[in-house]
Amino acid sequence: EAGVVQSPRYKIIEKKQPVAFWCNPISGHNTLYWYRQNLGQGPELLIRYENEEAVDDSQLPKDRFSAERLKGVDSTLKIQPAELGDSAVYLCASSLGGLGRGGMNTEAFFGQGTRLTVV
């Protein structure tokens, strides 16, 4: 069974340019997460989708970041325009349902991430 697939693996762009990351979750997983991981730190949640609905995007910098999950399957995370401080690894994860009380007893599976370097 294929895991969570992310592309590209690496991306180098100049500041002020746009960039997009793509994620294909595990088949049948309703919940999809985007995390940002800065060097030497833990992943920080940017947005969580339940099917095609964004149920938690409180940490997403909406002035330059946007995300979509059309048809409740694949997802795209976009940054426009990119800033130097956006350099990080962007991780996508999926799970059968929400993780915790009221959700399904399950785990989140992570992709290998996209390493973004803004120069």
Place this chain on the structure above:
Amino acid sequence: AQSVTQLGSHVSVSEGALVLLRCNYSSSVPPYLFWYVQYPNQGLQLLLKYTTGATLVKGINGFEAEFKKSETSFHLTKPSAHMSDAAEYFCAVSLGDMRFGAGTRLTVKP
């Protein structure tokens, strides 16, 4: 909102020694708790999780963790470290979404 604190950003042990990575959580209700491992340039891999039931949970690669509600802790242990255990370890707490600690880098000396 739930949160996690990992004590010690870097832990170094000798091969064959006990591994102890500390994690304390904050949550208004009993959460789900997870330990993930991350190798260089890789995504996160689940080591083990606590949801309900037995408070001592066993995971892959010989790791285990004990949920202690009274101490709000979920420390990760392994009796005997192996060189291949060198990696970054993340504790996470979930009440619907998952929040991670800052991570602990484990170094194993020969």
